[in-house]
Amino acid sequence: MEYRLLGETAVKTSAVTFGAWAIGGWMWGGAERKDALDAIHASVSNGVTGIDTAPAYGQGLSEEIIGEALKSIPRDRVQIMTKYGLRWDLKKGEFFFDSKDNAGNDIQVYRYAGKESIIEECENSLRRLGTDYIDLYQIHWADNTTPIDETMEAILRLEEQGKIRAAGVCNYSADQMKTAENTLSLASNQVPYSMVLRDIEKEVLPYCIANQKSVIAYSPLQRGLLTGKIKPGHQFGEGDTREGNRFYTEGNIKAINRFLDELRPMAETKNATLAQLVIAWTIAQPGITVALVGARDASQAIQNARAGELQLKSEEIQYINNKLSGLQLT
Template identity: 40%
Template sequence: MEYTQLGTSDLKVSRIGLGTWAIGGWLWGGTDEKEAIKAILYALESGINLIDTAPIYGFGLSEEICGKAIQEYGRRDQVIIATKAGLEWDQEEKSWRNSSRKRILKEIDDSLRRLRTDYIDLYQIHWPDPDTPIEETAETLYELYQAGKIRAIGVSNFSPEQMDAWRKVAPLHSNQPQLNLFQSHLKDTVFRYCHENQIGTLTWGTLAHGLLTGKFTADATFPKDDLRHNHPLFTGERFKQYLQAIERLKAFAKEKGKSITQLAVRWVLDQPGVTCALWGARRPEQLEEAAGTVGWSLTSEDLAYMDQILKETVPVPYQPPAKFGPPSRSDLGIKA
């Protein structure tokens, strides 16, 4: 495994981290707790030391499963727990953004309990909250940092302008933006900013919700409670184009003695500004290829050829809309 420092923090993280969104089950067609725990233990035993989770993943279930697995592992000081705050939900599984001081102070105690720990290594704000001043949120996390409840301060899905505002009030050690071969729209903005300002990054969506594993065909279907059921990456003409790209990328990966999954994750790791690529898994066998992703790099010629494949097969790649992610309180008419 490769390791590196996360921004200006004192955290030494593996360059591949375990993403546990699917482990929570919600929007992923359910989960198997025993298999999920095995996956987390497999990751830790194989050298992955960063486990990324969030309260919203299964409405606490992902954090609870991570807590059980890390307790079973027994070496808490060797695990980097990254979790998040800033989302609220109701009994109907409707969620919205809330990064107020009151919400964060409640969330951290809930997360500490579910994770069975007395500190969190990396605490991240899941989405920017337009109804709460960034200064209020940043000051709250800075207080938690100074109190020793968290070891590093992070955000997720923040723009350069939002990171600028944050850094006027508190340290910022990391950001978690989306990045994969098929969705690289943030490379020249968010990742460049982080690279230039020594802010670490964790990439989410590294395998494009599983599309870059190469296991899907044109007749693939998903249950209605799976986010891929109607996701633009998996529907219509564009899905067929992505599958064409995957076939060509598979052939290129084979020439290098790698799988398309290893090629796709290595591409992310070789982008400027990337610290750690999150690899989502909920069964141990989904992590077996991780070891073959480290210890080598793509050449500039490799990167150019992969870029050419994408341009030729997917002329208009999917990009998330400007208003992306959970709604705000004001969107839903919820009073603070």
């Protein structure tokens, strides 16, 4: 496993990091609590030190499960990354979308990053996580009702108080990052990035490379599509938000599976799965510091961690890129 610094901070974390959205259940169907705990412990035992979560993931459940796991893991052995700025318990700020909690109750999600809300969210996260500091604290989505400088001033206070070690953002544009940098130094931007979704290469990634900001890539497996396990005719479970997404049309699933078939021989020669090969490609891309990968149980966690040990030669990366250039999605 390779360990990388986040931006110009002292926070160093594993290139493959545990993404804890799925274990919170919300929009993913969840996982058995014991399986989720086993997944976290297996990740750490196999070299993963970063754990990324958010209050919204299960409306606190993901953080609570991580907090339980931390009781038997030395705190300085892991880097906890969590977020703020999505409220389901407060109708304030910018309405985001309607949803349901894990019990099936209707909730409304708002983007809100006002100062007092951030202070409250931080205290709630610290309590759920059972820790007295957060390694990387990230705004989940931009809140257009609150000036960015107000938000970042609150984060700067938390940093000065020792409650967070580094400040990050998620889903920010390059211009939004520039504005935030007027108040404090950002460590990172967490954004969607995969072989088939590379929008950040236009502006965000060049900005981050030029300014020594880390890029934390979420959904590097395109929510399972790049594992090769989703075939034409796949039936998604009730509430699965992938159904109807543009990547999951019959035509695109067929095209992506044809592309993956061309990678299978390379994966086999490395005794790796397609998913491991895709993850290894992701963290080998210029400017990509971390790939977030979810796991519901120990076996998945171990497989993900092993992707961090997979080394790709420059000609192998070029071969993959050449095949990608011929992939046509609708």
